[in-house]
Amino acid sequence: MRAAGKCADEGTRAVLARADQLLGFPEVAKAVAALVDGDLLWLCDGGHTSEEGLLVEGKRDVTIAGGAALLIGHGPAPALEVRGGERILLRGLRLGLETYGDEPVDTLRLAGVRGVAVEGCSVESNVGTALSLVDVVAAEIRGSRLVGSRLGASAEKSEVTFSGSRFAGNAENLGGELAGLKSGALGEGNRISRARKASFGARGRRAPKLAPEDRVDLAAAFPKDRTLPVITWKDGKRYAVLHTELMPEKLPTHPSCEVDEDSLSFVCSEPIPLKGAPPDGLKPGDWAGLTAITKTGPCALVVGAPVSLETSGCESSMTLALPISGCEDYAPLVTGGAPPAELRWAPKVEVVGDLGPKGLPTALRPWIVQELQETLVDLEVLEAMEPMTKGNSGIAELGVELAKERWQTRMAGFQIELSQCDSWVPTFVENVMIAGEEPPRKVKVPGDVATAWIGALDFKGRLVAFVTRGETDTGLVARQSGGSFRSLRDLQHWAENEECFAGSGPLSFGELCGP
Numbered sequence: 253m254r255a256a257g258k259c260a261d262e263g264t265r266a267v268l269a270r271a272d273q274l275l276g277f278p279e280v281a282k283a284v285a286a287l288v289d290g291d292l293l294w295l296c297d298g299g300h301t302s303e304e305g306l307l308v309e310g311k312r313d314v315t316i317a318g319g320a321a322l323l324i325g326h327g328p329a330p331a332l333e334v335r336g337g338e339r340i341l342l343r344g345l346r347l348g349l350e351t352y353g354d355e356p357v358d359t360l361r362l363a364g365v366r367g368v369a370v371e372g373c374s375v376e377s378n379v380g381t382a383l384s385l386v387d388v389v390a391a392e393i394r395g396s397r398l399v400g401s402r403l404g405a406s407a408e409k410s411e412v413t414f415s416g417s418r419f420a421g422n423a424e425n426l427g428g429e430l431a432g433l434k435s436g437a438l439g440e441g442n443r444i445s446r447a448r449k450a451s452f453g454a455r456g457r458r459a460p461k462l463a464p465e466d467r468v469d470l471a472a473a474f475p476k477d478r479t480l481p482v483i484t485w486k487d488g489k490r491y492a493v494l495h496t497e498l499m500p501e502k503l504p505t506h507p508s509c510e511v512d513e514d515s516l517s518f519v520c521s522e523p524i525p526l527k528g529a530p531p532d533g534l535k536p537g538d539w540a541g542l543t544a545i546t547k548t549g550p551c552a553l554v555v556g557a558p559v560s561l562e563t564s565g566c567e568s569s570m571t572l573a574l575p576i577s578g579c580e581d582y583a584p585l586v587t588g589g590a591p592p593a594e595l596r597w598a599p600k601v602e603v604v605g606d607l608g609p610k611g612l613p614t615a616l617r618p619w620i621v622q623e624l625q626e627t628l629v630d631l632e633v634l635e636a637m638e639p640m641t642k643g644n645s646g647i648a649e650l651g652v653e654l655a656k657e658r659w660q661t662r663m664a665g666f667q668i669e670l671s672q673c674d675s676w677v678p679t680f681v682e683n684v685m686i687a688g689e690e691p692p693r694k695v696k697v698p699g700d701v702a703t704a705w706i707g708a709l710d711f712k713g714r715l716v717a718f719v720t721r722g723e724t725d726t727g728l729v730a731r732q733s734g735g736s737f738r739s740l741r742d743l744q745h746w747a748e749n750e751e752c753f754a755g756s757g758p759l760s761f762g763e764l765c766g767p
Contacts, residue, residue, distance in 0.1 A: 305329025356380035421626030456696030458735035478588030566752030646758030655713030
């Protein structure tokens with residue numbers, strides 16, 4: 253198509269095809285404002301935003317189309333409204349609305365139009381109706397998707413037929429004059445999935461209850477003041493962290509350190525033995541007996557004298573830590589308590605890729621195809637957008653196989669730039685467990701656990717806790733006897749300013765406009 257070819261011109265985001273002319277525009281809104289009867293408006297591949305809403309009013313014989321283009325509205329007005337006019341064709345558009353208020357807003361609104369076709373489009377609204385028709389004559393909705401909205405489609409005083417279209421993931425699928433209609437009454441080949449419940453909270457339910465014999469007192473096994481996170485330093489050795497200090501006032505004076513006093517930065521190649529009293533009243537002698545949880549059970553560590561480690565990243569920092577050795581393959585937190593002999597460390601098994609055609613793991617393709625059915629895009633569109641999402645898409649599966657349970661977390665996400673500092677970042681997370689011969693059970697866990705867990709603690713074949721790992725914190729999230737989860741320990745293992753990192757895990761993408 254000639255209009256799509258014009259998109260290759262630098263700075264062109266939308267193209268108007270008018271007779272023998274091709275007119276390029278840097279913004280979709282400017283192209284819409286320039287529309288005249290008979291025009292074709294082509295949205296170039298990639299993300300676009302509609303802050304004030306786009307309005308096409310009183311036009312005839314107009315086509316608005318796109319290939320791998322995405323238009324997201326943010327304002328109190330519809331992302332796209334067609335008001336009045338005749339013979340309007342909308343083809344291949346992907347329209348979304350993301351607002352932060354509770355007032356319902358339509359994403360695609362057709363009002364007072366005579367003769368309109370919506371063909372091969374995908375539409376969603378986080379707060380209102382995906383497709384709204386008011387006083388419309390002879391509307392045809394063909395091969396389109398109305399997904400992820402409070403209300404999929406509604407009609408008032410309108411003549412509308414649907415064919416080959418899909419309703420999925422909406423709190424309610426049909427409203428207004430369409431309410432109560434079944435797929436056959438709408439036309440041929442439509443698919444209406446079961447409507448969601450009104451709640452848009454995290455999917456899943458509690459894990460099964462733990463039997464008395466499967467319970468363990470993790471608070472006693474990992475005492476609040478006797479549990480330390482573990483890091484591996486630049487020398488390849490492991491250390492239990494006692495204290496972290498960001499941008500310390502006193503610069504190190506050890507021979508292994510190179511210090512720039514002007515910028516207050518430094519680099520040290522060796523651990524520095526502690527001199528004088530430790531900070532905050534710490535008594536390193538109290539940590540002489542530390543235990544690690546390995547794949548085969550608790551293991552007594554060999555603990556050395558405290559040292560200071562240079563742990564600078566974006567900002568300079570020092571860490572007071574204890575050298576530890578003598579155990580292998582253990583959880584990255586150690587305890588001065590007395591964990592039970594049956595406690596085991598189960599590290600995650602991970603499959604990681606991206607959503608491009610070359611990086612998507614074959615085993616995860618069926619799951620992501622299913623998840624995308626309730627969004628504006630499908631896998632083919634993501635593949636077409638790969639140059640725009642390269643480095644900003646991820647998909648992963650984390651799993652642990654225990655004697656009596658199998659746990660699995662799948663997650664995927666991608667980031668598409670809409671404007672200079674605005675992006676569309678849908679994510680999908682599913683937590684599943686299988687106990688014995690039971691079918692998979694979707695389990696609800698805290699959001700930060702789902703994207704940050706790196707392993708589990710196993711007691712007699714049951715998962716009793718997740719171990720999480722962020723950029724700066726190590727966490728222990730315990731499974732309660734009733735099947736819910738709560739944070740038991742949150743331990744700092746690194747000191748760094750928030751603006752120095754985008755987050756951890758495969759769904760952490762860089763900020764478009766960072767500080």
